[in-house]
Amino acid sequence: MMTGSPHILIVDDHREIRDAIAKYLEKNGMRATTAANALAMDAAMKVGQFDLIVLDVMMPGEDGLSVCRRLRAQDGIPILMLTALGDDTDRIVGLEVGADDYLPKPFNPRELLARIKAILRRSERARMPGRNIAGHRLAFDRWVLDTDRRKLIDTEGAEVALTTSEFRLLTVFLARPRFVLSRDQLLDLTSGRAAQVFDRTIDNQINRLRRKIEADPTKPVLIATVWGGGYSFAADVREVP
Structure with missing residues (x-):
């Protein structure tokens, strides 16, 4: 999993292109x-750790x-491959080889950056821990969530209505x-999209949830704010019949 800023290795024999990227x-x-070629790439990978490679075909x-x-x-x-304009063969073969x-x-360059971010999000999500909770009843604090019926029930049997976005957010937690989840990770896991600048979607959903x-929403103990990191679900979760 990435720590800090993503580290990208750019492999292209054209110096102007790789330096500009x-x-x-x-x-x-x-x-x-x-790196100017495959040999230089191999040398760089022996001494550095990278999150993604931008790789020229030719x-x-x-x-x-x-x-x-x-x-x-x-x-x-x-790996994100750079191909010659209109060369479908390189594109198809590139995807076939991985x-x-x-x-x-x-x-x-803005499209390149957007594609890099999208790949990194998918990669991060694939490595992110998490279990399949579909079809289960999950108990936490004084609540039970029935994931099949999408019902949240308290210890006295009263049901609390959840919107679709609130249900998705709760199941992610x-x-x-x-596990500490950033706002970007939560937005990607709940809606499959990236956060925009000043995007407050997740913060607003968490406040509503x-x-x-929470017994006292002004002093939350279930969904904890991790300053500089995001949010974490701080209660034990167990399956119940």
């Missing part, structure tokens, strides 16, 4: 390392398709108790 990614909060020596095939046989690092996405040259499940 590196500069743009660094301007947008990422770390970037460049390179002297070992080409990008061969590199992608080799990396897929030994590593699960995400690339996560592709982008034809020339490209808009119950599947990952005591707290009003329904």
